[in-house]
Amino acid sequence: MLARRLAVFLLSLSLAAPALAQEAQQEWRHGIATVGELKYPEGFPRFDYVNPQAPKGGQLRLAVEGSFDTLNPLLARGEAATGLTHVFEPLMAASEDELSSMYGLLAESLRYPKDYSSVTFRLRQEARWADGEPVTPEDVIFSFENAKKSVPQMEFYYRHVVKAEKTGEREITFTFDEPNNRELPQIVGQLTIVPKHWWEGQASDGRSRDIAQTTLEPPLGSGPYRIVSVTPGSAITYELRDDYWGKDLNVNIGQNNFGRIEYRYYADRDVMFESFRSGNEDYWFENMARRWATAYDFPAVRDGRIKREELENDMRKLGVMVGFVFNTRREKFSDPRVREALNYAFDFEELRRTIFYDSYDRVDSFFFRTELASSGLPEGRELEILNEVRELVPARVFTQPYKNPVNGDPQKLRENLRTAVGMLKEAGYELKGNRMVNAATGEPLSFEIMLGGPTIEPVALAFARNLKMIGVEATVRSVEQSQFTNRWRSRDFDVMYNAWGQSINPGNEQAEYWGSEAAKREGSQNYSGIADPGVDALIRKVIFAADREEQVAAVKALDRVLLAHHIVVPSYSSKTLRFAYWNTIAHGDNLPEYSSGFPSLWWSTKAAN
Numbered sequence: 001m002l003a004r005r006l007a008v009f010l011l012s013l014s015l016a017a018p019a020l021a022q023e024a025q026q027e028w029r030h031g032i033a034t035v036g037e038l039k040y041p042e043g044f045p046r047f048d049y050v051n052p053q054a055p056k057g058g059q060l061r062l063a064v065e066g067s068f069d070t071l072n073p074l075l076a077r078g079e080a081a082t083g084l085t086h087v088f089e090p091l092m093a094a095s096e097d098e099l100s101s102m103y104g105l106l107a108e109s110l111r112y113p114k115d116y117s118s119v120t121f122r123l124r125q126e127a128r129w130a131d132g133e134p135v136t137p138e139d140v141i142f143s144f145e146n147a148k149k150s151v152p153q154m155e156f157y158y159r160h161v162v163k164a165e166k167t168g169e170r171e172i173t174f175t176f177d178e179p180n181n182r183e184l185p186q187i188v189g190q191l192t193i194v195p196k197h198w199w200e201g202q203a204s205d206g207r208s209r210d211i212a213q214t215t216l217e218p219p220l221g222s223g224p225y226r227i228v229s230v231t232p233g234s235a236i237t238y239e240l241r242d243d244y245w246g247k248d249l250n251v252n253i254g255q256n257n258f259g260r261i262e263y264r265y266y267a268d269r270d271v272m273f274e275s276f277r278s279g280n281e282d283y284w285f286e287n288m289a290r291r292w293a294t295a296y297d298f299p300a301v302r303d304g305r306i307k308r309e310e311l312e313n314d315m316r317k318l319g320v321m322v323g324f325v326f327n328t329r330r331e332k333f334s335d336p337r338v339r340e341a342l343n344y345a346f347d348f349e350e351l352r353r354t355i356f357y358d359s360y361d362r363v364d365s366f367f368f369r370t371e372l373a374s375s376g377l378p379e380g381r382e383l384e385i386l387n388e389v390r391e392l393v394p395a396r397v398f399t400q401p402y403k404n405p406v407n408g409d410p411q412k413l414r415e416n417l418r419t420a421v422g423m424l425k426e427a428g429y430e431l432k433g434n435r436m437v438n439a440a441t442g443e444p445l446s447f448e449i450m451l452g453g454p455t456i457e458p459v460a461l462a463f464a465r466n467l468k469m470i471g472v473e474a475t476v477r478s479v480e481q482s483q484f485t486n487r488w489r490s491r492d493f494d495v496m497y498n499a500w501g502q503s504i505n506p507g508n509e510q511a512e513y514w515g516s517e518a519a520k521r522e523g524s525q526n527y528s529g530i531a532d533p534g535v536d537a538l539i540r541k542v543i544f545a546a547d548r549e550e551q552v553a554a555v556k557a558l559d560r561v562l563l564a565h566h567i568v569v570p571s572y573s574s575k576t577l578r579f580a581y582w583n584t585i586a587h588g589d590n591l592p593e594y595s596s597g598f599p600s601l602w603w604s605t606k607a608a609n
Contacts, residue, residue: 026111028122031103032092032186035505035548039098043250049097049592050254050601056240057259058604060585063272063281064263065453066481067233070214073192074143076151076523078214079482081230082263085192086238086256087221091121091140092189093251096592099317100505102189103251106135106222112185116176119185123170128245129195129222137166142196144174144188146211152523156512160184180544183507195220222246224256237262257603267480269455282585283598286578287455289359296580305583310576317594319367319502323571324449324463324495329519329529332445333494339566341423344416345466346569349408355458360572362404366559367502368573372552374560376401381553385541386560392534394564402563404570417470424470436471446473447494452484456497459571489523497571498527506555510539514562528567535561 030042046052062082070078073088092102092110104110107121127135144164147154160177161184167173174188198220199211209215218227224244229237238261246252264281266272273291276284277298286292300306324346326333333339348362365373378386378398386397407413421431429436429445436445449460457478464474474495479487487493500513509525511518516531518524538558545551577596587602 026113026120028109028111030109031095031101032110032189033098033101034182034186034507035100036098038101038103039095040101040103046250046253047095047097047592049588049590049597051588051590051603052254054254054257054588054601054603055607056257056603057607058584059260059262059606060258060283060599060602060604061262061264061281062283062599063275064265065267065269065272067265067267068236069216069233069482071217071219071227071230071236072211072213072215073219074147074150074154074194074211075214076153079485081236083225083236083238083261085223086225086261087219087223087227088192088194089221089223089246090190090192092186096595096597099594100186100503102186105246105249105251106193107189110185110189115179116182116184117179118173118175119188120167120171120173121189122168123172124246125170126245127222129198130220130226130241130243131198133195133197135193135222136196137168137170137172139196140164140172140191140193141166142199143193144191146194147191150212152521153512153525156518156521156524157187157508160508161188178544180546181508182545183505183543187508193222195222224252225261228260229262233265235262235264255600257601257607258599259604259607261599269453276580279582283581284579286580289356289574292359292578293357300582301580306580307583308578308580310578311591311596312576313591313594313596314577315369315575317370317504319365319370319372319504320363320499320573321366321368321502321568321570322363322499322573323497324460324569325498325527326495326567326569327491327493327527327529328567329491330447330494332447335427336564336566337423337427338429338445339569341420341427342467342472343566343569344405344420344423345470345472346405346463346571347407347413347466348404348572349406350413351459351462352572353408356572360574363570363573364402364404364563366500366562367506367555369575370502370504372502372504372506372555372559374402374556374563378557378560381550382556382560385538385554385557388541389534389537392532392537393561394534397560397564402560413466417466421470431471434471435473444473445471446475449474449476450484450487450493450496451476451478452481452497454478460497463569488527491522491529496527500525506551507543510542510558511536514558515539530562530565530567532561532565535565 031038064082068079068081070080073084089106091107093105095101106127108124110119110121112119123135141164148158161174162177164172164174176184199209202208203217216232225238226241228239240259326339328334352358367373405416407416428439430439460476464476467474512525514530514535516536518526519529519531541554542558545554584605585602586605591597
């Protein structure tokens with residue numbers, strides 16, 4: 001009898017072992033890091049970079065260029081008001097002194113199996129909406145489903161998340177269609193959560209709300225602020241909530257300090273600057289080298305009431321490609337030789353000397369200024385990855401490192417323009433009189449450069465003048481921001497000036513930027529329309545990289561191939577963030593490694609605890 005009982009006991013242990021092992025793989029975690037290890041242990045009191053004694057109260061007045069027509073955070077249509085992140089929260093909060101780490105916000109913890117095939121979040125019991133109702137799994141599922149339904153970018157971004165379901169009283173599980181995508185748990189943790197009960201209720205006028213429509217009714221949120229004033233298209237004001245459920249949470253200590261935050265909208269950036277100079281706004285982000293160098297000699301700067309700073313913090317984990325983006329869906333830009341030829345007419349060196357005050361560097365990577373940028377010829381694991389897709393990528397990536405043409409004096413420009421003419425001839429164009437025309441059809445090579453405002457006009461006009469020297473007719477058109485957005489969403493442009501921002505931890509968003517599926521979808525951030533099997537294959541290698549070393553090698557390979565397709569004439573970028581601010585606001589000395597902390601870590605000098 002004893003032997004039989006022992007056998008049954010041992011059999012029960014063997015049957016339970018897989019379940020116990022699976023459970024061990026899915027222990028609850030207070031945070032997640034996709035690069036390196038978490039810096040902060042469970043139960044940490046606060047982030048190291050905050051000032052826990054920062055005073056609460058006072059106001060922050062900010063200027064915004066453009067307009068807005070909706071307060072719905074989960075909608076692709078319209079222009080959403082700036083600052084809605086003050087009202088709504090994600091499941092996890094990012095740490096600004098780590099490369100890619102997040103800690104529990106609405107969710108107190110998460111767990112996932114070793115193969116990253118799913119992730120489960122456990123909501124905080126104390127998490128509440130501003131009306132006192134608890135944040136529930138139903139809210140998370142509602143937010144996820146409507147984000148995918150209403151925002152094409154989100155539908156694409158979350159396409160590998162096949163379902164979200166309630167798996168406990170405060171638990172939500174997201175299931176993925178493929179294992180080993182290490183970034184997906186963190187991506188889901190970034191999801192903006194909205195209240196299901198509010199959006200399915202009625203407005204004060206008795207009409208049913210619709211999360212698929214724009215609205216200017218101030219929405220209910222769970223975040224530290226509420227909307228207290230809206231002037232459609234012109235201004236919006238947020239007020240700090242005394243009853244915010246998470247004000248004492250470790251990820252919020254020392255943050256959300258301003259009592260009121262007001263955004264005022266302007267149609268012209270020069271008018272915005274004059275308003276800041278006059279003391280109507282507290283903070284100014286400077287995006288023009290000329291103005292930074294010449295326009296700050298006025299009393300408030302000289303006597304110290306306005307301070308100026310340049311910080312590298314925000315740029316340390318930000319890669320960027322910015323420049324003149326070709327719409328390769330247009331026949332005239334379908335040939336990479338045409339696209340490459342036009343780069344020879346961009347005289348960055350002359351612009352740097354004359355209007356940039358030597359403050360910018362030429363961009364030469366889609367991950368500029370990061371360790372992910374390719375350089376030289378491929379070697380090591382990067383070369384191995386490229387060899388795996390050798391038949392799908394341009395042969396030149398193995399033999400020719402990418403280099404932008406160098407201009408800067410008349411002789412170099414003439415030589416480069418001759419090179420451009422030769423490349424255009426190879427692509428089927430010829431000079432007839434003073435016009436570059438298609439040799440077969442006689443159609444002139446002409447196009448419009450679309451800008452989202454006048455700031456880049458001097459750069460675009462200089463580029464157009466050089467193009468005219470080789471018979472290419474480029475017109476420059478500045479449009480207001482909403483029209484700019486609508487036109488690129490609908491692919492209604494020849495060439496536009498735009499940018500892609502890159503994190504230090506690239507992943508699923510690469511398919512949104514360069515993937516063939518995204519190229520077919522209006523509103524995606526595949527602005528250029530590149531649809532290439534080699535690029536698609538390398539995107540998958542980035543997404544499913546097993547570790548950081550493999551990820552870096554795959555990203556460098558992707559960068560090198562994207563450069564070889566010449567989908568953009570790269571322009572320039574600064575390694576610092578330039579800003580000015582009145583002495584009505586301040587920040588601590590211990591800013592985080594990867595952020596200037598604005599506005600969450602700053603405070604009003606007129607506030608008193």
